[in-house]
Amino acid sequence: MAAEGGEAETQQKEESKRHTYPLVRTCDMNDELKTECMELCVTACEKFSQNNESAARMIKETMDKKFGPTWQCIVGEGFGYFIEHEVKSLLYMFFGGTTAIIVWKCA
Amino acid sequence: MPAKVGADKKQAHPVVGGAAAQRRLSQSHRGSTGDFRDDDQELGNMPATYMGEHNLFGRQDDQLKLTDTELNEEHTRILTARNPEAAENIVRFSHKERMFKLIPHVDQLAVHFQLDSNLVHKDSEDGKRQLVHDTEDQRIQETEVTTTAVDQDGEVKTKEGEEDDEEKAKKTTASTGKAKKLTNQFNFSERASQTYNNPSRDRETFVEQTPRATISDNVSQWSICDAYNEDFEQQQKAKEKEQKKVSVKKEDERKKKFVVADQHTVDDMTKFTRSKAASISLKILERMINQNTFDDIAQDFKYWEDAADEYREQEGSLLPLWLFQYSMVKKLACTNLTWNTHYNDLFAVAFGSYDFLKQSRGMFVIYSLKNPSFPENIFQTESGVMSLDFHPHYANLLCCGFYDGSVAVYNIADENKQPKYHSTSRNGKHTDPVWQVCWQKDDLDNNLNFYSVSSDGRVVCWTIVKNDLMYTDVVQLKLEKPASQSEEGIPLASLGCGTCFDFNKQQDYLFIVGTEEGKIHKCSKSYNNQFLDTFDAHHMAVYAVRWNKFHSKIFASCSADWTVKIWDINFKDPLFVYDLGSPVGDVVWAPYSSTVFAACTADGKVYVFDLNVNKYEPVCEQIVVQKKRTKLTHITLNQRYPILLAGDDRGNVISLKLSPNLRKKPKVKKGQEVAEGPEAEIAKLEKILSLIRDPDDIKSKSLGQQGTTTSITTN
Numbered sequence: 001m002a003a004e005g006g007e008a009e010t011q012q013k014e015e016s017k018r019h020t021y022p023l024v025r026t027c028d029m030n031d032e033l034k035t036e037c038m039e040l041c042v043t044a045c046e047k048f049s050q051n052n053e054s055a056a057r058m059i060k061e062t063m064d065k066k067f068g069p070t071w072q073c074i075v076g077e078g079f080g081y082f083i084e085h086e087v088k089s090l091l092y093m094f095f096g097g098t099t100a101i102i103v104w105k106c107a
Numbered sequence: 108m109p110a111k112v113g114a115d116k117k118q119a120h121p122v123v124g125g126a127a128a129q130r131r132l133s134q135s136h137r138g139s140t141g142d143f144r145d146d147d148q149e150l151g152n153m154p155a156t157y158m159g160e161h162n163l164f165g166r167q168d169d170q171l172k173l174t175d176t177e178l179n180e181e182h183t184r185i186l187t188a189r190n191p192e193a194a195e196n197i198v199r200f201s202h203k204e205r206m207f208k209l210i211p212h213v214d215q216l217a218v219h220f221q222l223d224s225n226l227v228h229k230d231s232e233d234g235k236r237q238l239v240h241d242t243e244d245q246r247i248q249e250t251e252v253t254t255t256a257v258d259q260d261g262e263v264k265t266k267e268g269e270e271d272d273e274e275k276a277k278k279t280t281a282s283t284g285k286a287k288k289l290t291n292q293f294n295f296s297e298r299a300s301q302t303y304n305n306p307s308r309d310r311e312t313f314v315e316q317t318p319r320a321t322i323s324d325n326v327s328q329w330s331i332c333d334a335y336n337e338d339f340e341q342q343q344k345a346k347e348k349e350q351k352k353v354s355v356k357k358e359d360e361r362k363k364k365f366v367v368a369d370q371h372t373v374d375d376m377t378k379f380t381r382s383k384a385a386s387i388s389l390k391i392l393e394r395m396i397n398q399n400t401f402d403d404i405a406q407d408f409k410y411w412e413d414a415a416d417e418y419r420e421q422e423g424s425l426l427p428l429w430l431f432q433y434s435m436v437k438k439l440a441c442t443n444l445t446w447n448t449h450y451n452d453l454f455a456v457a458f459g460s461y462d463f464l465k466q467s468r469g470m471f472v473i474y475s476l477k478n479p480s481f482p483e484n485i486f487q488t489e490s491g492v493m494s495l496d497f498h499p500h501y502a503n504l505l506c507c508g509f510y511d512g513s514v515a516v517y518n519i520a521d522e523n524k525q526p527k528y529h530s531t532s533r534n535g536k537h538t539d540p541v542w543q544v545c546w547q548k549d550d551l552d553n554n555l556n557f558y559s560v561s562s563d564g565r566v567v568c569w570t571i572v573k574n575d576l577m578y579t580d581v582v583q584l585k586l587e588k589p590a591s592q593s594e595e596g597i598p599l600a601s602l603g604c605g606t607c608f609d610f611n612k613q614q615d616y617l618f619i620v621g622t623e624e625g626k627i628h629k630c631s632k633s634y635n636n637q638f639l640d641t642f643d644a645h646h647m648a649v650y651a652v653r654w655n656k657f658h659s660k661i662f663a664s665c666s667a668d669w670t671v672k673i674w675d676i677n678f679k680d681p682l683f684v685y686d687l688g689s690p691v692g693d694v695v696w697a698p699y700s701s702t703v704f705a706a707c708t709a710d711g712k713v714y715v716f717d718l719n720v721n722k723y724e725p726v727c728e729q730i731v732v733q734k735k736r737t738k739l740t741h742i743t744l745n746q747r748y749p750i751l752l753a754g755d756d757r758g759n760v761i762s763l764k765l766s767p768n769l770r771k772k773p774k775v776k777k778g779q780e781v782a783e784g785p786e787a788e789i790a791k792l793e794k795i796l797s798l799i800r801d802p803d804d805i806k807s808k809s810l811g812q813q814g815t816t817t818s819i820t821t822n
């Protein structure tokens with residue numbers, strides 16, 4: 001049992017290692033916009049790994065500054081959403097194996 | 108005197124009520140003389156007439172004397188609310204800013220009179236007394252001059268109970284008695300004005316909303332994990348595919364499943380299609396597709412038997428099956444057809460042109476019955492192919508004769524589409540088109556060899572010796588000269604043109620050659636110069652001669668003179684003559700019966716004869732071509748299947764199925780053994796022939812009787 005538990009643990013660790021990279025689920029953005037936004041999200045999540053709100057705040061405010069008003073951002077681990085977004089301004093991605101980030105622009 | 112003249116500008120004051128302007132008390136206070144003078148300070152305003160009078164008033168001696176012009180000066184008087192006594196530039200120290208600051212606004216209030224008083228309640232004794240007193244005063248006043256006083260300075264005067272007489276004059280009373288209405292006590296009028304407000308205009312515009320889209324989803328820990336796992340797997344798959352090589356499983360023809368590896372790159376795809384393994388699979392797939400497409404034809408080919416044949420004793424029919432067409436050969440005529448000896452479904456078709464003037468390239472193609480839509484192999488040649496033949500033992504070797512007189516041997520299994528051996532002009536090439544080629548048995552040295560006949564009058568034997576093609580003239584088709592012609596010089600032997608030949612199945616050395624002149628020569632491989640025999644067969648060129656497959660003495664010939672003739676090698680005259688009404692392109696014996704043969708004509712008909720059934724009429728006569736004026740050039744029968752192939756001059760090859768009547772075996776009488784095999788066939792034919800021939804005919808027509816004295820007939 002212990003061995004199995006140990007195996008499961010190592011498996012999980014491997015999986016968690018596997019799953020830390022940012023994985024884009026849906027993206028409706030230009031390429032440069034997408035790369036910048038992704039990098040920003042990763043930075044924000046790494047910086048505020050404990051606090052989703054601050055991460056979301058950072059993302060939203062930086063996006064507003066860089067790409068104009070008005071961006072919205074949600075960072076969380078379990079939620080459902082139904083949003084309306086401007087075309088060519090949506091990014092929905094996973095990060096760190098547990099966090100989901102959705103950023104969209106809508107006035 | 109205060110210098111009022113010229114210094115003050117007093118506003119012209121409109122008089123209200125029409126009453127005379129009352130000299131202001133202030134004026135009167137300040138007025139130095141105290142005399143009651145109307146504006147005597149401002150003498151400048153006085154009209155000239157009045158000037159004379161002012162002397163009457165008496166001037167002070169120290170009064171300023173002004174000249175007339177100065178007196179006539181106009182001075183505008185403006186009334187301002189400024190207090191002349193008030194200072195104009197007061198400077199105070201501001202502690203906040205720590206400096207002296209000019210106070211811009213100076214209080215212009217000047218109190219001229221102030222009187223403190225007290226209020227008395229009107230109901231009190233004192234108040235009542237006052238009221239009575241007031242009303243009495245009012246009556247007095249009304250009779251006297253009512254005055255209106257306008258407070259120009261805006262001085263606020265408090266009303267009090269006790270008043271001076273002077274102040275009474277200021278008071279304006281409009282009410283009488285106790286019922287006093289408090290009205291406009293200062294007689295001020297409201298003055299208001301409306302500034303011009305620019306009219307406002309509404310401006311509106313509608314901006315298109317930026318395009319939007321909605322999106323919704325649920326996210327949870329497990330869904331995130333699943334997504335990552337999926338992505339990971341996809342990455343693994345992509346890596347595997349890059350490493351894996353392409354592999355295709357070979358499938359049995361019966362299996363319907365087909366495995367093709369996924370290809371991402373174009374290079375891989377092309378490599379895949381050209382690899383050998385793939386080509387086999389693709390071939391099989393193509394055949395499957397063809398089978399599906401031509402499914403009904405395939406079914407007919409296998410199973411369909413003309414039911415009407417039961418009712419027609421002496422007639423059969425040909426059922427058209429596949430039509431073999433190839434786009435590149437549309438303009439060429441089919442010059443030869445031959446079945447492969449090993450593979451029963453494989454046949455070769457030669458394409459060239461019969462037209463002397465229109466000679467161009469040629470080709471021959473290998474078709475399979477399993478794939479009617481496209482040839483299996485295509486070989487392009489420089490000149491038209493006139494004939495070809497498959498080797499009886501080596502199914503991949505094919506020899507062909509060309510219009511330009513050369514012959515070549517091809518290995519059709521070879522990827523390279525070039526002939527293995529090719530005869531050149533140095534190598535004994537014919538000078539005229541090679542009309543027919545035929546493989547022979549290997550010679551004594553086990554070398555492959557074949558024969559060719561051509562219009563240049565030579566029958567040549569070609570031997571493949573050590574990668575070379577060696578030729579040997581076998582026979583030269585010398586023309587027979589008419590006996591009457593006599594020449595003094597050396598007689599030049601001109602050569603006839605050979606058009607076809609055939610080797611006897613049983614006696615290999617024996618062969619017959621047909622010529623353009625219409626003669627058929629019986630030759631032997633051993634005798635070079637002489638024919639064994641000659642038949643005056645036809646009036647025009649002989650297109651085909653064929654030995655009977657069972658009977659070693661019977662052969663058939665067809666010609667451009669519209670006839671097909673059946674001969675016995677020993678007899679000068681034909682046994683049977685059939686007039687088909689149009690030039691006969693080809694005649695061929697059936698491989699399954701000694702009495703059946705087929706012929707094709709230039710009017711597109713195929714005739715099938717069965718001597719067993721009907722000696723004089725064809726059992727089947729059928730037009731098989733699609734378009735009119737297509738000539739059938741060649742015909743051939745398959746060894747195993749009841750299939751007949753006919754080639755025409757438009758490059759099409761039509762396959763036909765023989766109906767049962769055409770494939771008849773002789774009826775078996777009860778009790779008799781079923782006779783099969785070649786011997787039975789021979790016997791069958793013999794029986795027929797014997798019916799034709801009279802014993803007399805044998806004597807007179809026999810070839811062996813020529814020039815001999817022995818004769819069976821009695822003289």
